[in-house]
Amino acid sequence: MTESRFTRDTAVEAVGAGRYRGEVVEGWSVSPVGSVPNGGYLLAMAARAMRDPTPHPDPVTITAHFLAPPRPGAVDIDVEVVRSGRRHSTVRGELHQDGRPMVALLGAFGDLSAAEGPTRQDRRPVELPPVEECEAWADEAQRRAEAAGEAPPGFALRFDRRTPPGMMGWSQGRPVGRGRMGGWIRWPDGPMDGLGLLAVADAYPPAVFNSGEGELGWVPTLELTVQVRKRPARGWLASMFTTDSVTAGYLEEDGEVWDAEGDLVALSRQLALAARPAH
């Protein structure tokens, strides 16, 4: 089995006591104001470093505070195990570049394959139209152009995303009127694991763009927390992200991700800032 691009691009290596080095790769940048690496991508890379000194592979809950965007290139991730228990390890992380902190993290890691306890689902799964009725964001022409070096690497190509008809209408001035965003999602080139879900939790444009709240500028994430519940089954994931409360520019975005077996695999919540664009 070949490694997915996500796995390659979030690789880290130990370079000293409690320090890991990773490479922020250009193709994971979004471009709202210059080129900014996607937050979920940075979170996944840091989580890979943070779990390394523990016997616990799965981030059962991990929080990232985004302080400043690193440039593409080398970053260091400092890792400190705060508590090492039988069932969970609690770990602090800090991703920095040129000595400047960029992402501060705190997470608990466990082993979901060994989790035991009651299971009860009162939540209704995310409902989406069939994949074949949804819209792909990146078509084959784009993929060929990037592969041939004829186009810059694009964030849209990192995921295979299919959105329900109308979900992207906000980009042509037709928001759906509620803060909802999401669709089917998977890697284009390999299976999804628990770390991949951290990137899935930040893979869509802000849900608030669909609220009809009028023109908003850049919506930077202050903090993102993801709970991973299950390593996903093979196949498409169904995801939905919701913003219901915007308070003087502060907004939450709550996400749910379900797998092909109909199980909830992740819950996410972020705090972001919405601002009117400067003119």
Next chain:
Amino acid sequence: MTESRFTRDTAVEAVGAGRYRGEVVEGWSVSPVGSVPNGGYLLAMAARAMRDPTPHPDPVTITAHFLAPPRPGAVDIDVEVVRSGRRHSTVRGELHQDGRPMVALLGAFGDLSAAEGPTRQDRRPVELPPVEECEAWADEAQRRAEAAGEAPPGFALRFDRRTPPGMMGWSQGRPVGRGRMGGWIRWPDGPMDGLGLLAVADAYPPAVFNSGEGELGWVPTLELTVQVRKRPARGWLASMFTTDSVTAGYLEEDGEVWDAEGDLVALSRQLALAARPAH
């Protein structure tokens, strides 16, 4: 204006560079397995220390990981400002006792009185029966007994809580059948501020007790994140906490708190563990 008991009992003093000392007071303990200080109380005390070196009084988002319960008595809180910006300060905290870490924290603080940006509410406020139709948890006889030293200080007396009829039926074997818990809440003796909301976010028994999932033992919180949106207006707060997804023992509890002006003042989410009781 006299200080509320909450303000007194969460007081901290600087005792060195980046170190604060607080006193965990007996009356904030819950007693599921021995006497364990309430998590929201510890979070609020730590947040008071964490905001001290910043110009930002309000915890706009703060995350606590609960590692081990301190005993009543002195605790130290180590505080490190990771980034100090114009609008937000990002701060790490660690509450420890006898050199052992008990709570690890990461938060962003701001000044909500200066927040500017769009406001939009698509969430329906928590609906509760009128206060006078709800049930008080602590009556005057209890209060008098504690004040006279005739009864041990009780967590139930720290808050003035009024729950809708039936909400506490789980304790007599009549759960409502969904993971819901909440009601009206305020301090018995003073106004509520942003730090108080951190305690409100953890002031009720686990919502999962109302799910009808059968007998559950102790439901320890692994992690609690609270977003504070507004300093609450004077008066009763309406709160509701919800657990919809229990996965092999892992469960979320999502909270909303609204103030007497009808504004959302806090959103919370915790990750907790449910286990069958050992017999």
